[in-house]
Amino acid sequence: MYILVDCDNFFVSCERVFRPDLKNRPVVVLSSNDGCVIARSYEAKDLNIPMGVPFFQVKTFLQKHNGSWLSCNHELYSSMSSRVMNLIRSYFPKIEIYSIDEAFAHIADSENYLAIAQSLRQDILHQIGISVSIGIAPSKTLCKLAGSIAKKQSSGKIFALPDKNAAHPYLKNLDIEKIWGIGRNLNKKLNFMGIFTAEDLVKAPLPMIRSKFGISLERTIQELNGIPCLQMDELEHSKTILCSRSFESELTSYEQIRTIIAEFVDSGCRRLREQKALAGGIITFIATNRFRNEPQYDNSQLISLNAPSNNTAKFLSAMDKGLKQIFNPRFRYKRAGIILTDICAEDAPQTDLFQTSTQDTKEKALMQAFDELNEKLGKRTVYFGLQTPKQTSFIKHEFRSPCYTTRWAEIAKVK
DNA sequence: GTGTCTAAG
């Protein structure tokens, strides 16, 4: 049996832990540049504020209803997420962290899983201050369904679909778009064939599904039938790392754009080292503003290293090389980023014939010292040549909360 | 192998 633990309105819940005045009011959290609504409290959902709307479209409406809004503060959310994940980990030998606010685990059929779920939920609520919903079922897809039913319950927030028969009544009136793995496009195509509900879908002939829609949808159907097809994967490191951002305005200067992308390289390589991993290459990309009615341009360039590394300096010069090849001064750029590719574990790099020792020991010690200095003495104690001494931001976060849990200067105070 | 599409959160 699988169990899915999913935090309720996670970003809003994190903010509310330190701002009790935000309770019982409509609250939204905004994306980068304060552009879109990416998280909503129940009160905001009740006002029919949709996920992903541009903030300017709902600002006045929200003001009228005594609402609040905050810029996103990922440093705070990641730190709260680690606390939640560590607590879940203390309950189960293996967990799969599926996203910042949810995790899967195995739970034995014979165990009193409802009591375990109950106790876990209480612990997370009392020790961390975050409310979670819990779904329990024989497959991950049914677990997601159980979890969404749990969320709709006014109390409890725990729901189990222990077998196919338990699930069946819920499939009858379930729109296929609500099923995990079925998005806008599949929904349209299936509707066109007369398939509207989950029940319609599980009745459809599998060979037809397989040939017309591929293996993913076939698995989804099996999963809805209580036959697990999706394994738990506990990835020790990600397969790619992407760092990108839209700017507050369009930029034209090569040096200015390079300085910003250097920050992405820095944070990407940091994440690489946190995961104890190496990358073999870096894709640099830039793009114009697709919402403007003017000639568009976007391009990317992959630069491969001779040997996998997590040394920021190496990726910075690779990035510079890539950017030179794609930068066209005729355009105004709105978005840029990097992708670290061919990632492998630090202790298992693929090496070429002539590369005997993989990661230079001196180099490794240097990066370690680098990380420790910035960790202990503050963010910009040491930095690389393509970066600037003070991080000047071209990204807007007007309503950002303090990093209560991760920075001494911003730590929560008891009044 | 590569890029593109789809999905998810």
Place this chain on the structure above:
DNA sequence: TATTCTTAGACAC
């Protein structure tokens, strides 16, 4: 005036 960021898998070529 304003329109996110990140990861993964399948598939076509």
